[in-house]
Amino acid sequence: MAKIKYYYDTDSCRYERVQVSKWEIFLNVAGIVVLASLFGVLFTFLYTKFHKSDKELELAREVEELKSYYQLINKKLDESDKVLASLQERDDKVYRVIFAADPIPKEVRIAGAGGTEKYSDLLQKGLQAEKLILNTLQKVDMLKRKMYVQSKSYDEIMQMAKSKEDRLARIPAIQPISNKELTRLSSGFGMRFHPIFGGAQFHPGIDFAAPHGTPIYATADGEVVVANNNFGGYGNEIQIKHSEDYTTLYAHLSRFNVRLGQKVKRGECIGYVGSTGFSTAPHLHYEVIYKGEKVNPVYYFYNDLSPEQYDKILELASRQNRSLGAVDSRNVKIQE
Structure with a gap:
């Protein structure tokens, strides 16, 4: 009530x-x-x-875990980018300097990565961690771009290295016979007394006195362009064309170990010491021809001699001693 x-x-x-x-x-x-x-x-x-259900709580935990993984991935990407930056610096300041190549411009290394428009599909989904995911994808794309440019740079350097190695291999750089004790050089480049014609004449190469049959070696990579058997002048003669600039000549051989047109490598045996042509004793007459002019071969023995040995052979080659064979004064460039 x-x-x-x-x-x-x-x-x-x-x-x-x-x-x-x-x-x-x-x-x-x-x-x-x-x-x-x-x-x-x-x-x-x-x-x-x-108050969330168990399923919602589980999904929330997964989202947080994914965020932490994305953050870890971002950290690893930053570390990888630092390593790549070190490689890029070494590439520009060391490798490309060695081969006289220009450094790669910064705009080339980072070009083509693109902006956020390439992720328009992702942006339209309105994801909760959109900014974090977008940042990660951009870092991945930038790293991929930098790695691609760096790999192409290394390919270019490899080609330059191979090219330079080939050029170096085609420059005369060793003695044409074994002469470790430096006792076989008998006549140097320049004015020398000729044993057959008498008087001082220009000697366009150097002579190595050696026993009959001593092996003779190619002083650089190249192709045999002359392999003549005759009884005058240089006698049995080999010429090897190494490049557009360099040719070497080996005279008075007893016999050949190569044929015309054969490709040879530096240090390969091409023939044997003899005394053919205008020669007074077994020896090798050796010439270096640079751009059509005969130059002092002794300047091209640096590859198999120590600095002390090189100084000694320069001194030995400068002595006014007797040549042992023919003189061919065509296209001679005096460098003494």
């Missing part, structure tokens, strides 16, 4: 009974219902927001 309520009327100085209409009762009830509904909605919202 509802309690009866009274109020004090000051005009009549009496307690009067409170009269409540049905409309007021309805409004009171409706207010209570609305308030209860609001509390219910608020409770449901807070519950769903702060």
